[in-house]
Amino acid sequence: GAGVSQSPSNKVTEKGKDVELRCDPISGHTALYWYRQSLGQGLEFLIYFQGNSAPDKSGLPSDRFSAERTGGSVSTLTIQRTQQEDSAVYLCASSLVRRQETQYFGPGTRLLVL
Amino acid sequence: AQSVAQPEDQVNVAEGNPLTVKCTYSVSGNPYLFWYVQYPNRGLQFLLKYITGDNLVKGSYGFEAEFNKSQTSFHLKKPSALVSDSALYFCAVRDGGTGGFKTIFGAGTRLFVKA
Numbered sequence: 001g002a003g004v005s006q007s008p009s010n011k012v013t014e015k016g017k018d019v020e021l022r023c024d025p026i027s028g029h030t031a032l033y034w035y036r037q038s039l040g041q042g043l044e045f046l047i048y049f050q051g052n053s054a055p056d057k058s059g060l061p062s063d064r065f066s067a068e069r070t071g072g073s074v075s076t077l078t079i080q081r082t083q084q085e086d087s088a089v090y091l092c093a094s095s096l097v098r099r100q101e102t103q104y105f106g107p108g109t110r111l112l113v114l
Numbered sequence: 115a116q117s118v119a120q121p122e123d124q125v126n127v128a129e130g131n132p133l134t135v136k137c138t139y140s141v142s143g144n145p146y147l148f149w150y151v152q153y154p155n156r157g158l159q160f161l162l163k164y165i166t167g168d169n170l171v172k173g174s175y176g177f178e179a180e181f182n183k184s185q186t187s188f189h190l191k192k193p194s195a196l197v198s199d200s201a202l203y204f205c206a207v208r209d210g211g212t213g214g215f216k217t218i219f220g221a222g223t224r225l226f227v228k229a
C-alpha cells in the first residue's frame with residue numbers, strides 16, 4: 001500500500017510569511033508524529049497525535065507552531081511568521097496504535113526561509 | 115523525561131570489518147528502543163527494535179543490536195560492513211512505562227564504509 005506522503009516536497013518562503021505543511025499517513029495508522037531535522041542535526045520531536053486523545057505538543061518550539069489532524073487522518077503543521085531559523089526538513093511519521101509499533105516516515109518537506 | 119545519546123558523530127570502518135554504532139538512553143520506565151537509517155536523499159527506514167524478551171535483536175540488512183539494561187545501552191552492530199551501509203543512523207527511545215507515544219531520537223551517527 002501507499003506510504004506516508006508529505007506536501008509540498010520543497011517550500012521557499014520569505015521571513016514573516018505563514019506556511020502550511022501537509023502529511024497524509026498510512027491508512028489505518030492512528031498515531032501521527034511531526035519532527036524537524038535541521039542541517040547536520042538529529043530529529044527533533046515536535047508533536048504527536050494518537051487517535052482521539054489530546055495531542056502531545058511538548059516539542060513545539062514556540063507558539064508560532066501549531067498542528068491539527070482532521071478526521072483522524074491528514075495532518076497540517078502550520079508555522080506562522082516564519083523565521084530563518086525555521087529552515088529545516090520537516091518529517092512526518094505514522095504508526096499503528098500500540099506504543100511498541102514502528103514509525104513509518106514520509107519523505108519530508110524541505111523548508112527554506114529567506 | 116527520556117533522552118538518547120549517540121556519542122560518535124561519525125564512524126569509519128573498512129568494508130568487511132565489523133561495525134558498531136553506539137547508543138545510550140535514559141528513561142524512567144521500561145525502554146522501547148529503535149534504530150533507523152537514513153540513506154542519502156531517502157527517508158528514514160526502520161532497522162530494528164527492542165521491546166521485551168531476548169536482549170539480542172536482529173533486524174534488516176544483517177544488522178543487530180544488543181540491549182544492555184545495566185549499561186543503558188543499545189549499540190548497533192554488523193559483523194561485516196558493506197560500502198552500501200554508508201548512511202546516517204539514528205537511535206530512538208520511547209518510555210514504555212508512561213503510556214505516551216513520544217519518541218526521542220539521538221543526534222545521529224554518520225557511518226562511512228570504505229572499500
